[in-house]
Amino acid sequence: MKKAIKNILLEHFLTVIGSFFTILFCFHISNANSTSSKNNEKNIPIQRPLNLFNLEESADTIFNLVQKVGAKPVANIQKTRLKKNENLSSALKRINFEPRQISKIINTINKLNKGSKILSSLPVGMIIHYSNPSNLTGGALKLNYTKTKDIFVWQDIRNNYKSEVFLRPTRIEETLVKGVIKNNLYISALKSGIPENTLLEMITLLGFSIDFQREIRSGDSFEVLFAKEIDILSDLVTQTKPIKYVSINLSGNEFNFFNYKDKFGSPQYYDENGKSSKRTIMKTPINGARLSSRYGNRKHPILGYTKMHRGLDFAAPSGTPVFAAGDGIIEKAGWNGSYGKYIRIRHTGTYKTAYAHLSGFHKKVRIGKRVLQGKIIGYVGTTGRSTGPHLHYEVIKNNIQVNPMKIKLPAGKNISKADINDYKSHIQKIIKQKIALEKSNQDNKLAINNHNIQKILNVN
Numbered sequence: 235m236k237k238a239i240k241n242i243l244l245e246h247f248l249t250v251i252g253s254f255f256t257i258l259f260c261f262h263i264s265n266a267n268s269t270s271s272k273n274n275e276k277n278i279p280i281q282r283p284l285n286l287f288n289l290e291e292s293a294d295t296i297f298n299l300v301q302k303v304g305a306k307p308v309a310n311i312q313k314t315r316l317k318k319n320e321n322l323s324s325a326l327k328r329i330n331f332e333p334r335q336i337s338k339i340i341n342t343i344n345k346l347n348k349g350s351k352i353l354s355s356l357p358v359g360m361i362i363h364y365s366n367p368s369n370l371t372g373g374a375l376k377l378n379y380t381k382t383k384d385i386f387v388w389q390d391i392r393n394n395y396k397s398e399v400f401l402r403p404t405r406i407e408e409t410l411v412k413g414v415i416k417n418n419l420y421i422s423a424l425k426s427g428i429p430e431n432t433l434l435e436m437i438t439l440l441g442f443s444i445d446f447q448r449e450i451r452s453g454d455s456f457e458v459l460f461a462k463e464i465d466i467l468s469d470l471v472t473q474t475k476p477i478k479y480v481s482i483n484l485s486g487n488e489f490n491f492f493n494y495k496d497k498f499g500s501p502q503y504y505d506e507n508g509k510s511s512k513r514t515i516m517k518t519p520i521n522g523a524r525l526s527s528r529y530g531n532r533k534h535p536i537l538g539y540t541k542m543h544r545g546l547d548f549a550a551p552s553g554t555p556v557f558a559a560g561d562g563i564i565e566k567a568g569w570n571g572s573y574g575k576y577i578r579i580r581h582t583g584t585y586k587t588a589y590a591h592l593s594g595f596h597k598k599v600r601i602g603k604r605v606l607q608g609k610i611i612g613y614v615g616t617t618g619r620s621t622g623p624h625l626h627y628e629v630i631k632n633n634i635q636v637n638p639m640k641i642k643l644p645a646g647k648n649i650s651k652a653d654i655n656d657y658k659s660h661i662q663k664i665i666k667q668k669i670a671l672e673k674s675n676q677d678n679k680l681a682i683n684n685h686n687i688q689k690i691l692n693v694n
């Protein structure tokens with residue numbers, strides 16, 4: 235009778251203590267998550283416990299947890315992986331858990347939120363850390379079932395199995411990567427340590443301004459600022475945050491883009507003047523002109539028969555300025571048969587625009603030179619096969635003319651006048667952060683060099 239009361243009291247005491255430690259443990263993890271982005275110096279990983287039983291490196295957290303929740307002590311933590319065509323039960327059987335233990339373990343996981351769903355979708359290859367139960371030691375498991383979560387299973391003092399899902403503790407690391415392109419941006423960027431998804435972001439973002447096929451030269455350079463989320467326990471990158479800043483220098487032409495979120499919109503990228511990274515192609519690269527002939531079949535005014543018109547005609551007086559429809563490189567500027575005086579601009583790997591029947595070219599237009607959207611490139615005329623002064627304008631997608639009225643390139647809005655001051659101070663902060671990271675990267679390099687020098691000195 236007395237013994238029963240004592241046991242109840244003991245159990246009650248253990249439950250209170252256990253939940254206290256569980257709360258403490260959760261708090262510790264969430265704390266690690268929230269402070270890490272603010273201050274990198276404070277991101278000291280959770281202290282690993284002493285390696286009393288010569289445990290495998292990554293198994294120490296079972297030990298850690300067992301200590302914290304006051305569970306039955308464990309020893310000899312081992313590691314296996316979930317094999318193809320295995321579920322947790324058969325895996326546990328393979329690693330010598332007894333059927334009675336297995337059903338208790340499955341039971342406790344089933345009771346977790348979405349437990350049965352978790353059990354039915356455990357990934358093949360999942361790492362299972364485990365301790366086999368014995369008279370002296372408790373059964374325990376750690377299932378690293380997603381990139382960010384672990385399930386722990388342990389035995390309490392009364393040999394009952396308990397389980398809980400824990401977020402893996404992470405820290406945020408601001409990262410600046412600089413590189414020089416050897417042959418290929420993709421390979422050079424990966425080699426310099428840019429994670430692949432960050433690189434894809436970078437290519438999408440720069441793709442509006444740059445033709446990766448043709449504009450990249452060996453010796454061109456780039457830098458990217460982004461944050462990595464790192465699993466403190468495994469030291470692996472679990473995810474990357476959107477690029478904050480990217481810069482690429484192509485033979486002296488520099489492109490800089492900064493991530494900025496205005497009061498209403500989602501984050502977008504803008505250059506240092508607040509111009510959107512998303513460049514569209516103008517449908518009407520001329521001011522005050524009348525659309526005189528649309529894209530499509532028409533009776534040709536000179537040839538007399540029906541012919542596909544693969545552009546737009548804008549009637550305007552001779553000498554009316556014609557604008558570059560988008561940022562790009564002048565690919566052709568000269569006489570081009572029935573097109574007369576003709577300019578073609580290559581905007582990206584995909585899009586080009588062409589301007590025909592011009593009376594003349596702007597004095598700065600040269601083949602191979604970069605032009606910006608809206609800059610004057612030439613003047614309306616009636617050269618080549620033409621009945622009167624007009625601009626014949628073509629949009630060329632993958633070397634085929636398309637209807638300029640129907641192209642759907644996303645046009646990014648530029649930063650509004652109301653937001654420009656906020657934007658400018660925002661990019662100043664990013665630049666300051668970049669400079670600080672540059673300095674700490676350099677210090678690290680110096681430290682490594684000094685270390686090597688020391689090693690050389692020691693050898694001699």
Ligand SMILES: [Zn+2]
Pocket residue numbers: 527543545546547625626627
């Ligand atoms: Zn035409």
